[in-house]
Amino acid sequence: QAAAPLHPVTVRCQEAQVVVMVHRNLFGTGRLVRAAELTLGSAGCLPAVWSAAETMVTFMAGLHECGSTLRVTPDALVYSTSLNYKPAPAGNPVIVRTSPAVVPIECHYPRRDNVSSNGVKPTWAPFYSTLSSEEKLPFSLRLMNDDWSAESVSTIFQLGEVLHFQAGVNTENHVPLRLFVDNCVATLTPDRRSSPQYAFIDFSGCLVDGQLDDATSTFISPRPRQDVLQFAVDAFKFAGDSSNLIYITCHLKVSLADQAPDALNKACSFDKASNLWAPVEGTRDVCSCCEMRSCGLAG
Numbered sequence: 001q002a003a004a005p006l007h008p009v010t011v012r013c014q015e016a017q018v019v020v021m022v023h024r025n026l027f028g029t030g031r032l033v034r035a036a037e038l039t040l041g042s043a044g045c046l047p048a049v050w051s052a053a054e055t056m057v058t059f060m061a062g063l064h065e066c067g068s069t070l071r072v073t074p075d076a077l078v079y080s081t082s083l084n085y086k087p088a089p090a091g092n093p094v095i096v097r098t099s100p101a102v103v104p105i106e107c108h109y110p111r112r113d114n115v116s117s118n119g120v121k122p123t124w125a126p127f128y129s130t131l132s133s134e135e136k137l138p139f140s141l142r143l144m145n146d147d148w149s150a151e152s153v154s155t156i157f158q159l160g161e162v163l164h165f166q167a168g169v170n171t172e173n174h175v176p177l178r179l180f181v182d183n184c185v186a187t188l189t190p191d192r193r194s195s196p197q198y199a200f201i202d203f204s205g206c207l208v209d210g211q212l213d214d215a216t217s218t219f220i221s222p223r224p225r226q227d228v229l230q231f232a233v234d235a236f237k238f239a240g241d242s243s244n245l246i247y248i249t250c251h252l253k254v255s256l257a258d259q260a261p262d263a264l265n266k267a268c269s270f271d272k273a274s275n276l277w278a279p280v281e282g283t284r285d286v287c288s289c290c291e292m293r294s295c296g297l298a299g
Contacts, residue, residue: 009083013107018068020059020083020105033098037088041066041081059083063107077109137177138170139252148220148230157235162216167252168228176257178226180205180265184250188238192249196238201231201250204263206277206290209233210270218269221280226257229267229280261286263295 008023020040024032035050040059045066049058061068061081068081083103143152144164157163165184171177184201187194200209200217209217220230237244255265261282268277268287277287289295 009103009105011105011107013079013109017060017062018079018081018105018107020061022057022059022083024055024057026085026101027098031098033085033087037086039084039086041068041084043067044084072111075111077111079107079109081105137174137254139179140166140168140170141250141252142166142168144230148224159235159237161235163233163235164230165233165250166228166230167250169252169254171227171254176226177254178257178259178265179229180253180255180267181229181231182251182253184248186236186238186246186248188241188243188246190247190249192247198236198238200233203290203293203295205266206268206287206293206295207231207233207270208290208293210272219267219280221269221278223280227254231267263289 008026008028010021012019012021022038024035026033032055035047035052035057038047038057038059039045040047040061043066045059045061047057048060050056063079064070066081068079071078071080082105085101085103087098087100142165143155144150144166145152146162146164148164148166152164167179167181169177169179181201182204183199185192186198186200188196200207202208207217207219209215215234217233218231220232223229237246253265259265261267261279263286266282266286267280268290269280270276270290271278276284277290278284279287
């Protein structure tokens with residue numbers, strides 16, 4: 001309420017402090033109290049703004065300052081303090097013409113809402129994005145049939161055929177994510193570090209197999225969804241190997257869907273017609289490191 005003789009004390013509960021404005025005509029009698037006779041809280045904090053020529057006295061204090069107390073209810077945080085008026089002795093100590101007074105002050109803050117529309121401006125990542133970065137994302141890598149409509153029922157291929165890979169990630173309850181394939185390595189054993197080995201995707205998303213003269217390997221563009229990436233690779237085997245069995249290990253990763261592709265987050269195919277690298281999304285410059293075969297360290 002506006003500070004006036006009928007409402008001499010005004011309180012504004014702000015995000016981090018309380019502002020108390022006191023009309024010096026505290027009792028509505030026309031006799032002005034002195035600012036030096038007013039304090040805030042049990043700590044006796046002095047006014048922040050006052051002068052003998054003005055009729056208003058202003059206190060400003062942090063919610064935890066000046067001896068205030070905090071009470072927690074099921075629905076609110078309640079900060080309590082008081083405005084104290086303690087008159088100085090008059091000219092004759094035998095008589096008094098005013099009485100001390102205490103005005104209780106409370107600020108209530110809802111526990112389930114923001115203090116105001118501007119009260120909370122977080123600089124940290126929202127909880128759901130933090131959660132999604134800490135949880136183990138369920139990645140998948142599947143061999144698909146020729147029209148990508150279902151998973152392939154067979155894992156046996158003839159040389160000359162094309163392998164259709166579909167990498168994906170389940171982004172349920174997560175912020176939108178974009179999937180990338182950092183690298184894929186073929187080996188004769190389940191150990192991806194064994195020898196011989198052939199990396200047909202390398203350098204953080206370069207499908208290097210597509211550069212070979214006898215290959216048409218490529219990433220499929222556009223994606224069916226941001227959390228899915230498809231790529232086709234011509235069937236191959238290791239020279240001199242009679243087992244006809246290969247293991248393929250791929251490193252999958254995600255970035256935020258609204259993050260622009262870069263040298264470490266990309267899907268680049270080699271276009272033989274133009275003799276240039278082309279990205280599934282983003283500008284061509286993100287693929288320039290594929291030609292140099294050095295794209296920095298993957299995160």
